[in-house]
Amino acid sequence: MPESDEGFLLDRLIHEPGRLAILTVLSSVADADFVFLQRTTGLTKGNLSSHLTKLEDAGLVTVEKRFVRKKPNTNVALTKDGAERVARHWDQLERLRSLSQANPETLP
Amino acid sequence: MDRRGIETAVAENAQFRGLFGVVGGLLAILAALGNAAWGPLRHNWVFVVGVIVLAGLTWPIHAFYTDRFGRATPSVKHRARVAVVVLVAVPLVILGSLWLSSRASWSLDLPVNTTAITLGLVFLLSIAAAVGLRLHHVVIYGGLVIVGALPVWERGGESGNTGLWLAGIAMIISGLLDHRLLVRRFGPAGTGIGADRAGV
Numbered sequence: 027m028p029e030s031d032e033g034f035l036l037d038r039l040i041h042e043p044g045r046l047a048i049l050t051v052l053s054s055v056a057d058a059d060f061v062f063l064q065r066t067t068g069l070t071k072g073n074l075s076s077h078l079t080k081l082e083d084a085g086l087v088t089v090e091k092r093f094v095r096k097k098p099n100t101n102v103a104l105t106k107d108g109a110e111r112v113a114r115h116w117d118q119l120e121r122l123r124s125l126s127q128a129n130p131e132t133l134p
Numbered sequence: 135m136d137r138r139g140i141e142t143a144v145a146e147n148a149q150f151r152g153l154f155g156v157v158g159g160l161l162a163i164l165a166a167l168g169n170a171a172w173g174p175l176r177h178n179w180v181f182v183v184g185v186i187v188l189a190g191l192t193w194p195i196h197a198f199y200t201d202r203f204g205r206a207t208p209s210v211k212h213r214a215r216v217a218v219v220v221l222v223a224v225p226l227v228i229l230g231s232l233w234l235s236s237r238a239s240w241s242l243d244l245p246v247n248t249t250a251i252t253l254g255l256v257f258l259l260s261i262a263a264a265v266g267l268r269l270h271h272v273v274i275y276g277g278l279v280i281v282g283a284l285p286v287w288e289r290g291g292e293s294g295n296t297g298l299w300l301a302g303i304a305m306i307i308s309g310l311l312d313h314r315l316l317v318r319r320f321g322p323a324g325t326g327i328g329a330d331r332a333g334v
Contacts, residue, residue, distance in 0.1 A: 062204025065320040
C-alpha cells in the first residue's frame with residue numbers, strides 16, 4: 027500500500043532493498059532467469075524466492091517455470107505495472123535526495 | 135542503494151563473459167596463420183575445420199556461463215544502442231582507417247597498421263556502448279591502437295596480418311581479465327568470492 031507524506035509516495039512493497047534491487051535489475055533487461063537475479067543482486071536463494079512470490083502476488087512481475095536443456099529454469103519479467111511503479115519509486119527517491127541536498131530542514 | 139550500481143552490475147554480468155573473447159582471439163590468430171599459409175593451414179579446409187572447432191567451443195562456454203551466472207535477455211534500448219554502434223561507428227572507423235593508409239590520392243598514405251587501429255577502435259567503441267570501458271580495456275585496446283598508429287609499419291601484406299595477431303592476443307588477454315572480473319564479482323556463494331557484489 028503506498029504511503030503518502032507531503033506529496034511523496036513511498037511504495038513499501040517496492041522500497042524493501044531486496045525487492046527494489048530485483049525490480050531494478052528487471053527494469054534493465056527484457057527478462058532474466060533466477061540465477062541471473064541471484065548473482066546480480068547477491069540475494070540468497072530463499073530470500074530471492076520469497077521476494078519473487080510477493081512481487082508476483084502483487085502483479086509486479088511474471089514468473090514462468092520451464093525446462094532449458096532438461097534443467098528446470100525460472101524466468102522472470104516485469105509487468106507493465108511493475109515497470110511503471112519501480113520507475114516512479116526511483117523518481118521519488120531522486121526527488122527526496124535532491125530536496126535533502128538543497129535544504130535538509132524541509133524533509134518530512 | 136544505488137540505482138546506477140545495480141544497472142552496472144546487470145551490464146557486467148551480461149557482458150563480461152570473457153571466455154567468448156578468448157575464442158574470438160583464437161579465431162583472429164587462426165585467420166592470421168591462415169593468411170600466412172602456416173604449416174597445415176596452407177590448406178583452406180584446415181582453416182574451415184579450425185573455425186568449426188572454435189564455433190563448437192562456444193557451446194560449452196555458453197552453458198558454463200548460463201549455469202553459473204544466469205541468463206538475461208537484453209532490453210530493447212540496449213539492443214538499439216548496440217545496433218547504432220554497429221551501423222554508424224564501425225563503418226566510420228573502417229573508412230577512417232582507409233583514409234589513413236590507402237594509396238588513393240585522397241588518403242594520407244601513412245605507414246600505419248590500419249588493421250590494428252581499426253580493430254582496437256571497434257573494440258573500444260563496442261565495449262563503451264555495451265557496458266562501459268574498464269581500465270584493462272583502455273590499456274589493452276588503447277595500446278593496440280597506439281601500436282598500430284606508430285609510423286613504422288610497411289604498407290599492406292604482412293602488416294595487416296601482424297595486426298590480426300596483435301588483435302587476437304589483445305582479445306585473449308582482455309577476455310581472460312573480463313572473465314576474472316565476472317567471477318570475482320558474481321561468483322557462486324560459498325567460494326569466498328563475490329560476497330560484496332551488486333548494489334544491495
